[in-house]
Amino acid sequence: MKQAMKTYAEKLMMKTHAAVKKYQLAQEMHKEEPLVQQNMLYSRYLIDMNEAL
Numbered sequence: 001m002k003q004a005m006k007t008y009a010e011k012l013m014m015k016t017h018a019a020v021k022k023y024q025l026a027q028e029m030h031k032e033e034p035l036v037q038q039n040m041l042y043s044r045y046l047i048d049m050n051e052a053l
Helices: 002-029 035-052
Strands: none
Touching: 002 035
16 A cells, blocks of 8 residues: 555656646746746646646
8 A cells, every 4th residue: 555655646746747847848938928928828837737736
């Protein structure tokens, strides 16, 4: 049971890390855009990050 929980936690951490990495990459690509559009970008990827968590 302990090993199963550890494996499950590791999978969740990898999924969360991938979602955050995707957001950071998109944020880097849209760095030159106004702040309002950057905030809209955050809301677009927030769903993915919440699902991962």
